[in-house]
Amino acid sequence: MKKRILYTVISVFVLFLAGCEYDNYDPPTSILSGNVHYNNVPVGVRSGGTQLELWQYDWDSRGIIARAKIVVNIDQNGFYSSRLYDGDYKLVRLKGGPWADQTDSIDVKVSGNTTVDVPVTPFYVITNPTFTLSGNEITSTCNITKVGMADITSLTLYVGVTNIVDANNNGKQFVTLRESDLTDLSSVKTIKLTLDIDKLVKDHPAWTRNHIYVRLGVLSNGSTERYYTPVQKIMLH
Amino acid sequence: MKNIVKTLFILILFFYFTGCGDKWLDDPVSTTIILPNQVWNDEVMVVGLLCNYYDRLPVNYNLLNYARMAELDEACHSDNNYMDLKTYSWDSWSLWEYSLIRDINLAIEGVATSTVFTDKLKEEYTAEFRFLRAYVYFEMVKRMGGVPIITKQLIYDYSGDPSYLAYARNTEAQVYDFIASECDEIKDQLGNETTKDRANKYAALALKCRAMLYAGSIAKYNNLLPVPITTPGEEVGIPASRSAGYYQAAVDAAKEIINDGQYSLYRKHSNPQQNFYDAFTQTVNNSDFILQISYNMTKRQSFPYYNIIKSVREDNLEGSKINPSLNLVEAFEYLDGSPGIMKGVGDGTEAGQANWIFYDEIDDIFDNKDPRLYGTVVYPGNMLKGKDTQIQAGVYEWDGTKYVRYESKQFGSLHTDGKLLTGLGGPMRTEKEVSNNGFYIKKWIDETPFSSARATGSNVKWPLFRYGEVLLNAGEAAFELGGAENIAFALECFNDIRDRAGMPDLDETTLTFDKIVNERRIELAFEDHRLWDMKRWRLAHVIWNGVATNPDATLYALYGYRIVDAEHPERDGKYVYDKFPAPNFIAPRFFQLGNYYSEISQSVLDNNPKIVKNPFH
Numbered sequence: 001m002k003k004r005i006l007y008t009v010i011s012v013f014v015l016f017l018a019g020c021e022y023d024n025y026d027p028p029t030s031i032l033s034g035n036v037h038y039n040n041v042p043v044g045v046r047s048g049g050t051q052l053e054l055w056q057y058d059w060d061s062r063g064i065i066a067r068a069k070i071v072v073n074i075d076q077n078g079f080y081s082s083r084l085y086d087g088d089y090k091l092v093r094l095k096g097g098p099w100a101d102q103t104d105s106i107d108v109k110v111s112g113n114t115t116v117d118v119p120v121t122p123f124y125v126i127t128n129p130t131f132t133l134s135g136n137e138i139t140s141t142c143n144i145t146k147v148g149m150a151d152i153t154s155l156t157l158y159v160g161v162t163n164i165v166d167a168n169n170n171g172k173q174f175v176t177l178r179e180s181d182l183t184d185l186s187s188v189k190t191i192k193l194t195l196d197i198d199k200l201v202k203d204h205p206a207w208t209r210n211h212i213y214v215r216l217g218v219l220s221n222g223s224t225e226r227y228y229t230p231v232q233k234i235m236l237h
Numbered sequence: 238m239k240n241i242v243k244t245l246f247i248l249i250l251f252f253y254f255t256g257c258g259d260k261w262l263d264d265p266v267s268t269t270i271i272l273p274n275q276v277w278n279d280e281v282m283v284v285g286l287l288c289n290y291y292d293r294l295p296v297n298y299n300l301l302n303y304a305r306m307a308e309l310d311e312a313c314h315s316d317n318n319y320m321d322l323k324t325y326s327w328d329s330w331s332l333w334e335y336s337l338i339r340d341i342n343l344a345i346e347g348v349a350t351s352t353v354f355t356d357k358l359k360e361e362y363t364a365e366f367r368f369l370r371a372y373v374y375f376e377m378v379k380r381m382g383g384v385p386i387i388t389k390q391l392i393y394d395y396s397g398d399p400s401y402l403a404y405a406r407n408t409e410a411q412v413y414d415f416i417a418s419e420c421d422e423i424k425d426q427l428g429n430e431t432t433k434d435r436a437n438k439y440a441a442l443a444l445k446c447r448a449m450l451y452a453g454s455i456a457k458y459n460n461l462l463p464v465p466i467t468t469p470g471e472e473v474g475i476p477a478s479r480s481a482g483y484y485q486a487a488v489d490a491a492k493e494i495i496n497d498g499q500y501s502l503y504r505k506h507s508n509p510q511q512n513f514y515d516a517f518t519q520t521v522n523n524s525d526f527i528l529q530i531s532y533n534m535t536k537r538q539s540f541p542y543y544n545i546i547k548s549v550r551e552d553n554l555e556g557s558k559i560n561p562s563l564n565l566v567e568a569f570e571y572l573d574g575s576p577g578i579m580k581g582v583g584d585g586t587e588a589g590q591a592n593w594i595f596y597d598e599i600d601d602i603f604d605n606k607d608p609r610l611y612g613t614v615v616y617p618g619n620m621l622k623g624k625d626t627q628i629q630a631g632v633y634e635w636d637g638t639k640y641v642r643y644e645s646k647q648f649g650s651l652h653t654d655g656k657l658l659t660g661l662g663g664p665m666r667t668e669k670e671v672s673n674n675g676f677y678i679k680k681w682i683d684e685t686p687f688s689s690a691r692a693t694g695s696n697v698k699w700p701l702f703r704y705g706e707v708l709l710n711a712g713e714a715a716f717e718l719g720g721a722e723n724i725a726f727a728l729e730c731f732n733d734i735r736d737r738a739g740m741p742d743l744d745e746t747t748l749t750f751d752k753i754v755n756e757r758r759i760e761l762a763f764e765d766h767r768l769w770d771m772k773r774w775r776l777a778h779v780i781w782n783g784v785a786t787n788p789d790a791t792l793y794a795l796y797g798y799r800i801v802d803a804e805h806p807e808r809d810g811k812y813v814y815d816k817f818p819a820p821n822f823i824a825p826r827f828f829q830l831g832n833y834y835s836e837i838s839q840s841v842l843d844n845n846p847k848i849v850k851n852p853f854h
Binding site: 048068094095096150151167168171172174221222223224 | 324463464778782783784785786825827829830831839842843852853854
């Protein structure tokens, strides 16, 4: 009887040692990251709105290009990152961002942590954004430069209570300059917004009332996405 | 021993002579397997197949799968499932239905081998199969853009190289052209003159009319976008030059239906309100319906069980699922043709009370609305099954300086004055299975006793094509073509619809694109047209742009309250209304450019390297 128990224990132990692991290969460790930029200035976009796609080249060493893409989201500051296996990839600027459609792919070799910046050509860019608060009025100035081939549609100042701000997130208070106010792009554009604190409180009950976040976005008819400036925090007191 | 040998010998001889021949191997009569030649030589079997294929036609929503009615801006869903959509995923509405296409192709080839059917019968069956195939291709092209047109069975030869079975996508225009030519070829071959449950000549013409209108408007409105949605191979996107031809084809197909006079709008009741309600619930020999999904004594549907207003329901469970939004209610114009915006409503705040109009009766706010509203939506004061629906959100009581709001989570609860506080029909802000926006659906919910009880069910039918839509299609296509003759024809079509509805006629100046958009929205509400219409007009991403302040992207509620006011007796007992975003509604509707053509699934791309992806995916 005792022997039997001993054999059972030994055989279970042997099986335990010999059994394969739950995962039989390691997870990817290399991080590919970078900025989507124009002239080395990151391009601000809508959170969750724009994507890059990665295609692993020769992934099974039989010369077959993988037909499933790896989706890479771009964050609102134009930064992207993806955890990958080492290897050769093609990076594609997926149609739909606030920039001219660019069908050429970028060859990327991932080996350890790799940084690859992705150049794009926005239709319009905003430079020198400023935001000043006096009383309840925010005054913002900026320059707009035409880069790509598209007509300008609008320039909008967005206000939010969390640091993710754009047309679809958090942007319940905003002021828009229309096409007619934007005919002459050589001059500094000024946009003013009067904060409705009561409405902010109503829309966001958990808001601390200490600060707000602001951002400018320019829309052209080349895309339904806007080029955004970096989000800026403004203290209310 | 000798005896045994002798006996064995005799036995063997006996079996040798009595055993059956080997012919039985050739002629099996299986009790479990039906062979192809049995199917293609038996009318009952072929009709059985047809039933199966009709049943498998792709659906966005209908009376059995109604939840998507709440996906856009027509309604809210009281279970909230369809209200938390922050965006529509790229594969929303995606469809790649080649298993049905294959089965239909197999049937077409099979019927041709029949040795029993007459040539006429073969032709009729083949035409009906081809109608179903064209219908499936239309369902695919309106969701995916161009898809491979496969008109025969694809059979693998086991050679190890299946690449000859890989077909590239046809262009979007080619698929629409295919649908048109199929309908033209089969329309005079189809039988079924006496039934609305199977396709006849007019169903084929109605399919062609709808498809041609879609193609024409995609050709026109896609190219009006600043950046048209196209692929280099034109798998999506139709050249603008083709729009006029498509519109003309839509007009011609519709004229054939109209001129033959087989169908007409339902006009059996003299009261236009009741008439429009009857037009969808009195569906025995309804002259409006061209092709329908039929329900009868033995096959019932349970749409009323799931959607009837709680205060009138005949079962002890379910009800109140689909709740039409105020957006839809306001789309119904006033009788004088002015926009249907609700008058004299507050916004739920104290300041908003200044806007109130004090109505004598709870339904006075809906006076002079388009009579079709009565047949489409249960609004406060609208009866159903002869019973009061009791839709009242609560009470506003004067406290000396302002009105204070009282609401209850209890159905039929009473206020301190002993009169009704919150009605048996809600609305309520947070509860399930009760409207949270103040309205209930009335279209499709019939007044037959116990049609909303599980054990009984309803036999109201679902139109796949109806004459009213043909008129709207024809009118729109003619309007787009322009020219005095076409405009006159368009006015004829729209005014037939408006006259039946009890609305004033349109003329050359009042017939506009926006009017057409609105007319289709209300006449065809809850008939699965809104999404496809907004897509082909390329309006979806504008109307539903995901911006929180956009009133079109937000679904609104309208709550009615009774006034309790001892200080102002002229106001006491009257009714006021508040309008605000529906309490359960969280994220504004957000339709992105990538939603115009749904995503082709990865498995399809993996299996066929010739398939190109849709834009933005």
